Amino acid sequence: MKTIVTLVLLIAMLPLAQAQTESPSDSTALGDSTMVADSLADMFTDTNKIKMGDKAELWILTQEGVLEDSGDDEEEEEPRPNKFWAGVELGVGGYLNKDNSLAVPSEASFMELDYARSINWSINFVEKQIPLIRNKGEERLSLITGMGFEWNNYSFTSDFGTLQARGDSVFSLIDSTRSFNKNRLKTTSLTIPLMIGYNSNSDRNKSFRMAAGIVGGYRFHTVYKQRYESGGDTFKPKVKSDFNLNALRYNATVRMGYRWFDLYATYALNTLFESGKGPELYPFTVGIRVLPL
DSSP states (O other), X not given: OEEEEEEEEEESOOOSOOOSSOOHHHHHHHHHHHHHHHHHHTTSSEEEEEEOSSSOEEEEEEEEEEEOOOSOSSOOOOOOOOOSSOEEEEEEEEEEOTTSOSOOOGGGGGGOBOTTSOEEEEEEXXXXXXXXXXXXXXEEEEEEEEEEEEEEEEEBOOSSEEEEEETTEEXXXXXXXXXXXXXXXXXXXXXXXXXEEEESOSSGGGOEEEEEEEEEEEEEEEEEEEEEEETTEEEOOEEEOOTTBOSEEEEEEEEEEEXXXXXXXXXXXXXXXXXXXXXXXXXXXXXXXXXXX
């Protein structure tokens, strides 16, 4: 409950002149002021008068009332639906060999990665949920699909090797006269997930959630970028080619989170390169996902 207190200061009788005598018009004005003050006093619950000389009074008029309480002082936060796919993802991308080790095959040492600079990120801009199981009127299990864009940056540790692809082979061309401070293969893909998602509460601000399934990807752009210094100048060669990479990728994925924050991981079920046209490597990603507000 809240109380409103209003203070009104009113000088009921204000001398109109400092003269010892009053004219009839002065008396009329003072009388009118007194009538106005009396009328206002009737509107308030408490009235106090303070004499200020012979011809002036200070009236303090107080009104107390009650406003209807609208409920909680703070508005409750709007429930927000769970999201399993939509949002921005940022993590590390790499690949494993056929023995599920980070070590690349000896014949493909030029593919060794600098993981500090091998960044994976995605913008998942569409999510569609199809309810499968409800509990007490709330969705608990859903089929999830959607759409997004994914960028993978594979930064190589090799300072002198240049990636090459000819026919059914991928190799590195060594040039010791150039020391690269950037040696990176970048891919861009359109992605579509198919996952089963579970949440403990329909409001994501109170929910633990997890999802697992498959993410299909179509690689539609690949570029190989380098940068090096020579003779005081900076050179940035760029090559657009598919480098025998698989155009389609099928990633197993799992993700879990609470409120607006998720962790995600993916592991490719097919190889980075087309079969027989490059080293046998299986891409993976791990990172965080931030949900839209």
